[in-house]
Amino acid sequence: MKILFIGESWTIHMIHAKGFDTFESTEYVEGATYLLEGLKEEGFDITYMPSHEVQVRFPKTLEELNKYDSIVLSDIGSNTFLLQNATFYNMEKIPNALSLIKEYVQNGGGFLMIGGYLSFMGIEGKANYKNTILNEVFPVEMKDYDDRAEYPEGINPKTVKEHEITKGITAWPAFLGYNRFKAKSDAEVLVTAGEDPFLVVGKYEKGKTACFASDCAPHWGSEEFMNWSYYKPVWNRILNHISR
Incomplete structure (x- = not known):
């Protein structure tokens, strides 16, 4: 099974102040390694595309996308797809990457979004997927604003519905936050957090879709979650469910 996994990477630029003097350092992090x-x-054929590589690596045609059984977006905002260098700096017309994903799902491809500060609407609404063409594909209705629910405690x-994904799972480990959204009328809510949907699955034309409200990795994903006995099985099940 071939999976295109996009996002879950970031660069941190720091200024270190030591008395009178300062110096700078830069750290690059990939959160989804585990x-x-x-x-x-588990036997998945993974193509990993860090956020910064979307500019030069994201497929330009539907034919290129169709070699994958599912596409996963995790903690990467819509601007990264829509404001690629050719358009932002050189005013060139290029294929809309989100339109290609939409067409890919229409034709039977799987789609999963995993939560984070730049998923769904995200911090300060900057992920902004509600206001893109990909909004139709999601099995959830997103907020109009910053959708984070922070739970430092x-x-x-x-689990609220038995399904091939949730079979045998009743108790979930703690999370430190998630993105708030509402399930569409034709979607299935499998897991909730408080009063909010947490894991939702649905369909878009010929394709299957899923939304997981929290992180697959730190920081919202706690150590308890990362060490959970169902950590790998639950992702395996989600991908098997949505893939072609």
């Missing part, structure tokens, strides 16, 4: 290595162990989701 998950991707686990999926590879931890919140434990609960």
